[in-house]
Amino acid sequence: MILSVISAFISTIGFSIVFHVQKKHLLICGAVGAIGWLIYLLVNERFNSSVIASFIAALVVTALSYLLAKKRKTPITIFLVAGIIPLVPGLGLYRMMYAVLNKDYSSALNYATLTFEIAGVIAGAIVIISLLPLLWRKQPK
Amino acid sequence: MQNNSYYEKILDFAVHTGELMLKSGAETYRVEDTITRILNHHEFHSVDTFVIPTGIMVTVETKTYSLSTKVVRVKNRANRLDRIEKLNQLSRDYVSGKITIDEGYSKLKEIKSSASYKASVIILWIGISCSFFAVMFNATLIEFILSFFIGLGVGLLQYHLNEKQIVNFFILFICSLFLGFSVMLCHALLGNIMNIEPVIIGCIMPLLPGVAFTTAVRDAISDELISGISRAVEALLMAVALATGIGVSLSLSYYIGGLL
Numbered sequence: 001m002i003l004s005v006i007s008a009f010i011s012t013i014g015f016s017i018v019f020h021v022q023k024k025h026l027l028i029c030g031a032v033g034a035i036g037w038l039i040y041l042l043v044n045e046r047f048n049s050s051v052i053a054s055f056i057a058a059l060v061v062t063a064l065s066y067l068l069a070k071k072r073k074t075p076i077t078i079f080l081v082a083g084i085i086p087l088v089p090g091l092g093l094y095r096m097m098y099a100v101l102n103k104d105y106s107s108a109l110n111y112a113t114l115t116f117e118i119a120g121v122i123a124g125a126i127v128i129i130s131l132l133p134l135l136w137r138k139q140p141k
Numbered sequence: 142m143q144n145n146s147y148y149e150k151i152l153d154f155a156v157h158t159g160e161l162m163l164k165s166g167a168e169t170y171r172v173e174d175t176i177t178r179i180l181n182h183h184e185f186h187s188v189d190t191f192v193i194p195t196g197i198m199v200t201v202e203t204k205t206y207s208l209s210t211k212v213v214r215v216k217n218r219a220n221r222l223d224r225i226e227k228l229n230q231l232s233r234d235y236v237s238g239k240i241t242i243d244e245g246y247s248k249l250k251e252i253k254s255s256a257s258y259k260a261s262v263i264i265l266w267i268g269i270s271c272s273f274f275a276v277m278f279n280a281t282l283i284e285f286i287l288s289f290f291i292g293l294g295v296g297l298l299q300y301h302l303n304e305k306q307i308v309n310f311f312i313l314f315i316c317s318l319f320l321g322f323s324v325m326l327c328h329a330l331l332g333n334i335m336n337i338e339p340v341i342i343g344c345i346m347p348l349l350p351g352v353a354f355t356t357a358v359r360d361a362i363s364d365e366l367i368s369g370i371s372r373a374v375e376a377l378l379m380a381v382a383l384a385t386g387i388g389v390s391l392s393l394s395y396y397i398g399g400l401l
Contacts, residue, residue: 007273011346014270018347019220020257037277075171075229077355078222085351090342091278093349093380097388098338101395123358130362 001041008037012082021078028068029082036061036083054087054118058125061087066129080126089118148183149209152201154242154249155179156211159190159197161253162228165221166352169194169360169368175232182236194218194368194375217306220352223257260300267296267347275343284335288343291323295344310382313348317383320344321390329398341387350379 012033013026021029036057044053061083069076092115099108159176163169173192176199180188184203191198200210231248234240240248271292272285280288295316302312324340353376361369 004277007276011270011273011277014266014273015347016222017258017266018263018270019352020223022223022226022257074226075167075222077168077359078226080359081222081352081355084355085346086274086277088346088349088351088354090346090349093384094338094342094345094387097384098391101388101392119354123354126355126358127362130359 004041005034005038008086009034012085015085016078016082019081021082025072025074025078028072029079032061032064032068032079032083033086035064037086040087050114051117051121054089055121055125057087058084058122059129062126062129066133084122084126087118087122089115092118148185148201148203150242151180151183152199152209152211154245156197156199156213158228158232158245158249159192159199160213160215161249162225163192163194163197163215164218165224165228166218166356167225167228168356168363169365170363171225171229172197173365175228178236179232192365192368194371221257224252224255227252227255264293264296264300267299268293271295271344271347273343274346275339278339278342280339280343281335283331284339284343287324287327287335288340291320291327291340292344292347294323295320295348299348310378313379313382314386316348317345317386318390321387322394325391325394325398329394345383345387348379348383350376353379 009030013030015033016026016029039060040050040053040057043056044050047053062080065076065079065083068074068079092111096108096111096115099105099111155176158179159172162172162175169192173190176190176192176197177188180190180199180201186202186204187200188202189200195215197213197215198210200208202208228249231240231245231252235242235245268289269292272280272289275284275288298319299312299316302315320341324337324344327340328335328337353372357369357372357376360372
């Protein structure tokens with residue numbers, strides 16, 4: 001598991017370089033990705049559900065990116081993309097395709113549903129964290 | 142000072158800042174917000190901006206100067222997060238009065254021509270992140286090495302196809318086709334000592350529409366419905382293109398190799 005988290009750290013840094021993030025943010029991006037993946041693994045182990053794990057990891061990653069974006073005065077996208085990337089359901093997509101090739105349509109449908117569920121809960125987590133602060137916002141003029 | 146050409150200059154500056162932001166892959170609401178902030182800094186009567194992922198429309202009006210509209214069609218979007226950050230800083234500096242409009246123009250040019258990482262560095266990092274993604278999905282040492290080289294190939298291919306300015310979905314399709322064939326070739330050569338699943342997932346990760354997806358969600362919740370929907374469709378189409386590429390290459394390899 002430690003190996004897995006370390007590789008999440010390195011691959012997230014690689015990703016951030018592909019998207020041309022400035023050098024000063026790279027380590028933090030990697031840390032956000034690694035924290036997201038660590039939480040995903042821990043929750044997945046506890047509840048044995050990748051949907052709940054993705055949801056909680058996405059919640060933490062989004063909240064963390066908000067705080068970091070406020071603190072470092074940068075667009076939130078930089079940290080959010082880095083954190084979300086390891087959670088994107090590539091595994092479900094591949095397994096769905098593989099099941100279709102094997103003419104195993106019931107498990108293909110299973111994996112397709114799982115992929116959409118994971119994408120949905122990640123979106124939901126981003127929405128919740130982004131909209132919650134607005135409740136306490138002062139009346140805009 | 143307050144003549145028509147002055148206003149036109151401001152409008153031009155604001156719209157070009159927005160255009161470069163959109164080209165760098167910024168969210169629609171951020172582009173709208175930036176243009177509106179820059180223009181509201183001046184004494185315009187009304188400012189209206191309308192931004193969609195492929196274009197910008199801005200209309201301003203003052204008491205002395207009736208109406209002025211600028212429309213920009215934006216093509217060739219890319220992901221340049223460093224530029225978004227710099228442009229954000231530029232507009233913030235401009236609104237707080239730290240820099241004048243002429244300095245703003247020269248800074249805009251500077252950002253436009255700035256290069257961040259060399260292509261070779263990026264391709265190398267695609268390979269590295271592919272191999273470490275494979276590790277995240279329980280790869281063994283041989284799969285780790287294989288996914289590094291296949292990832293390098295995918296990165297190189299994607300870079301060269303991007304230079305030709307083909308539509309993005311087709312590039313992804315070709316890349317995943319290449320990925321599927323090379324994985325199956327390795328499988329045919331090495332036999333059962335490797336598992337194809339971690340290699341394929343590791344190498345497909347850099348191609349997945351993570352950014353398009355995040356941007357779509359963030360656009361949709363800031364009331365940019367058109368952009369939200371079009372970006373969500375973009376993300377879905379990218380995923381479909383990837384799945385098709387993998388599916389076609391895998392089934393063809395099975396057909397040729399008779400492995401199924």
